Amino acid sequence: MNHEMEASSLHLLRTAIGSQCTECGACVRYCAFLRRYGPPKAIAAGLEAGDPGRMGTAFRCSLCGLCAVVCPEGLDPTGFFLALRRHQVASGGLTVRPYRGLLTHERLGRSSLLSWYGLPPGCKTVFFPGCGLPGSRPRATLALFEHLRRLVPNLGMVLDCCIKPSHDLGRETHFDAVFEALRTRLKERGINTMLTACPNCTKVFRWYGKGLAVQTVWEVLHAGDVGGWERRGGGVEVSVHDPCPLRDDQPSQEAVRGLLTDSGYALVEMHHRGRRTICCGEGGAVAHIDPDLAGEWTLLRGREAGGRLLVASCSGCVAMLNRSTPTVHLLDLLLPAEAALDKAAGRPFAANTWWRRFFLKRKVVRLSQERR
Ligand code: SF4
Ligand code: SF4
Numbered sequence: 001m002n003h004e005m006e007a008s009s010l011h012l013l014r015t016a017i018g019s020q021c022t023e024c025g026a027c028v029r030y031c032a033f034l035r036r037y038g039p040p041k042a043i044a045a046g047l048e049a050g051d052p053g054r055m056g057t058a059f060r061c062s063l064c065g066l067c068a069v070v071c072p073e074g075l076d077p078t079g080f081f082l083a084l085r086r087h088q089v090a091s092g093g094l095t096v097r098p099y100r101g102l103l104t105h106e107r108l109g110r111s112s113l114l115s116w117y118g119l120p121p122g123c124k125t126v127f128f129p130g131c132g133l134p135g136s137r138p139r140a141t142l143a144l145f146e147h148l149r150r151l152v153p154n155l156g157m158v159l160d161c162c163i164k165p166s167h168d169l170g171r172e173t174h175f176d177a178v179f180e181a182l183r184t185r186l187k188e189r190g191i192n193t194m195l196t197a198c199p200n201c202t203k204v205f206r207w208y209g210k211g212l213a214v215q216t217v218w219e220v221l222h223a224g225d226v227g228g229w230e231r232r233g234g235g236v237e238v239s240v241h242d243p244c245p246l247r248d249d250q251p252s253q254e255a256v257r258g259l260l261t262d263s264g265y266a267l268v269e270m271h272h273r274g275r276r277t278i279c280c281g282e283g284g285a286v287a288h289i290d291p292d293l294a295g296e297w298t299l300l301r302g303r304e305a306g307g308r309l310l311v312a313s314c315s316g317c318v319a320m321l322n323r324s325t326p327t328v329h330l331l332d333l334l335l336p337a338e339a340a341l342d343k344a345a346g347r348p349f350a351a352n353t354w355w356r357r358f359f360l361k362r363k364v365v366r367l368s369q370e371r372r
Contacts, residue, residue: 010083017044027067032296040077058084062283064244085170098288109161116159123156130198132315135353138360140331151224162201199243222255233264242277243314280317
């Protein structure tokens with residue numbers, strides 16, 4: 001989108017919010033951001049009044065999408081706050097400093113050090129694990145790939161970055177160019193289907209992957225034979241935290257639940273689930289500029305878990321939620337114990353996650369050479 005189109009899209013969204021938002025408060029109730037700054041109409045009014053501080057406010061919205069789901073007027077505050085971010089970037093107003101670590105993380109993910117295209121002959125489908133899973137659980141990622149290879153003929157693996165950090169920071173021109181190059185590279189190599197493990201990658205490929213089919217690995221596992229994996233739930237009660245990028249993805253939500261119950265876990269649903277799930281606090285890179293605000297979502301989710309073990313299919317959610325309540329990755333419960341051993345805590349985007357990704361790349365490169 002060029003600068004004029006971006007400005008007119010922001011204008012349309014701002015006009016809709018300004019004229020139709022009744023300030024009913026439905027979106028404010030479970031949103032730490034709106035609780036602090038007021039309903040979307042109040043924020044839009046601040047912009048109309050020329051309050052320059054309000055522009056940067058949008059970087060405190062986690063872009064979780066809950067407001068658009070609950071709004072009785074059918075408004076899209078998420079789109080409004082993303083458009084505000086893009087406008088801020090296009091006007092040169094983004095302060096990059098707090099996001100340097102995140103953008104380095106993105107750049108390294110695309111570098112020859114960590115990226116890899118392992119495409120066997122006849123490969124049309126690839127496993128795209130993203131950055132979070134390999135960065136926290138390299139052995140589990142490898143075990144998952146080996147399992148998927150038994151279910152999907154000629155399955156390849158692509159280690160690369162989906163560029164979601166730049167997307168959410170409003171770096172639209174950068175995102176458009178880099179993601180399109182990634183999409184073209186995949187299409188030119190004959191790939192037509194992406195199997196994703198990360199909710200952010202899933203969302204980006206679904207929204208922008210034109211011509212690429214996308215399915216989560218949880219759907220493939222649930223539909224396939226998970227023989228060889230232990231049924232070790234023993235009736236233990238767990239609750240599922242649905243990651244907000246997949247709030248509209250019922251098939252993957254059902255697959256996650258099916259995998260847990262098939263493994264012997266007893267599911268206790270939380271009040272906010274599926275379409276109405278709540279952000280874990282990681283969304284929109286809010287924690288990079290306002291960790292206290294991000295922590296409010298984390299605490300809210302932790303309180304709702306009520307002491308039960310939470311299970312998420314997103315390594316970012318797991319790392320965040322563990323700060324307020326015990327949370328594990330779905331793979332930690334499904335995989336044989338030795339493959340799940342590397343379930344690593346630690347900060348996302350830290351240097352040790354890069355080392356783990358490098359370790360995974362070395363392993364898969366060696367395995368693919370041995371298979372030739
Ligand atoms: S997208 Fe999420 S964080 Fe942003 S305003 Fe809506 S509910 Fe709040
Ligand atoms: S739910 Fe809709 S109408 Fe109500 S305050 Fe939020 S944006 Fe405004």
